[in-house]
Amino acid sequence: MTYDVKEVRAHFPALESGDVFFDGPGGTQVPREAIEAVNQYYTYANANFHGAFITSRRTDKTTLEARYAVADFLNAHSEKEIVFGPNMTTLTFNLSRAIGRILSPGDEIIVSRLDHDANIAPWLALQETGAVIRWIDFHHEDCTLDMASFEKCLGPKTKIVAVGYASNLFGTVNAVSRIIEAAHQAGATTFIDAVHYAPHAPIDVQAIDCDFLACSAYKFFGPHVGVLYGKYDHLDRLQVYKVRPSGEMPPDKFETGTQNFEGQAGTTATLNLLAWIGEKYAADFSEQFKPFEGRRLNLKTAMAAIEFYEMDLFSLLMEGFREVSGMKIFGVTDPTRFKDRVPTVAFRVNGHTPREIAERMAAENIYVWDGHCYALEPVKRLGLEKKGGVVRVGLSLYNTKEEVNRLISALKRITG
Ligand SMILES: Cc1ncc(COP(=O)(O)O)c(C=O)c1O
Secondary structure (H helix, E strand, O other): OOOOHHHHHOOOHHHHHOOEEOEHHHOOOOOHHHHHHHHHHHHHOOOOOOOOOHHHHHHHHHHHHHHHHHHHHHOOOOHHHEEEEOOHHHHHHHHHHHHHOOOOOOOEEEEEOOOOHHHOHHHHHHHHHOOEEEEEOEEOOOOEEOHHHHHHHOOOOEEEEEEEOEOOOOOEEOOHHHHHHHHHHOOOEEEEEOOOOOOOOOOOHHHHOOOEEEEEHHHOOOOOOEEEEEOHHHHHHOOOOOOOOOOOOOOHHHOOOOOOHHHHHHHHHHHHHHHHHHHHHOHHHHHHHOOOOHHHHHHHHHHHHHHHHHHHHHHHHHHHHOOOOOEEEEOOOOHHHHHHEOOEEEEEEOOEOHHHHHHHHHHOOEEOEEEOOOOHHHHHHOOOHHHOEEEEEEOOOOOOHHHHHHHHHHHHHHHO
16 A cells, blocks of 8 residues: 555644645654653653652653664664653763763864754864864765765774764765764764654664664654664763763663653654554565564654655655746755655745745745754855855655645745
8 A cells, every 4th residue: 555645644633724834854743643642641650750659650661662662763773772862962962072081182073064063063062172073075066975075084083973864954865874884994983963864764773883873753753852872882881971860871871860751652652653654555665674573664664655755745846946937956956866865955046035935935834944954064165154044845754745836836926
């Protein structure tokens, strides 16, 4: 059975408004199942953790279930490799601070100019410890990572390579497996920001062999919860900043302070819904995910089916853009290279500021982002920081052809 967007949309109450949500890269809508799980948590399990009484025990169970669900989603070796936190940015700052303790002055950290600032600023902060930052550039003509520049940065002093899986502005997918392999050969540890990739395609941390990977549940249809995956040995070895009573072992030692338990409950429910999508519509994709089984398999096939559906929709969007005059698109536009991107696109329109376009869209109940979208470095690099940045349109698993056509018609009206 093929992906049925109408049936999937019925799970998302926010879509009943009829408004068009192309703002997914800033946060996606949440299915009824996750909203209900949060409700259930507050009703039957609301307590702090590790107590003797039933609500506290249910809270412990909520966290454990969420760890198992996210481990399935990312194909982590163990649920103990899954750390929760308020968001990816905070988790990354906590991690970089812990890593800073084992760096020596002159050690090098590689970051990319294509990235969201949450995968740059936490590493720049380590300059305080004497670390040296090396920058990977990107090709301005198609907003892809300059691999030659990466290879030039990599050397015997490289200790950390921090790159994005996909750009939250241009949709570019980076060759993370290749980067990780080269980094490991140089003896470096790798950190992958998968926030923008996670809602669009399957992730397999064991296959890409990253040391750390971060994502955010609210970008893949869950509540506002951040997720950090780390290979167990790395998590174990690092000395984190924490209160003394917090657990000493991973993942607990990384989760200092009270967690968003209701958000964890919602995250599990969201992942179960994605697994349902896999089970219902994506059997055709199961061949490529042998020997996965159960929810792990269903999550992989779901994401493969979602990727297929979204990229079809994205082709329609890009065809429509060709009919709009005065558009400048940033990123990969050649359809034969769409496998190197996710369905997020940045553009500008001659004679209109990005904010003006976003406001005109909002007036037609079409939600798009404008500005730098925290991808400050690439926007600066393209000389667009003082010009209002770009308009960003992001397609998600619940968007439709009709919505894409609405966007194109609105753009044509604006440009005359
Ligand atoms: C690629 C990317 N990385 C990191 C972040 C930061 O995530 P969080 O809001 O969970 O801190 C975002 C959020 O937009 C993002 O798109």
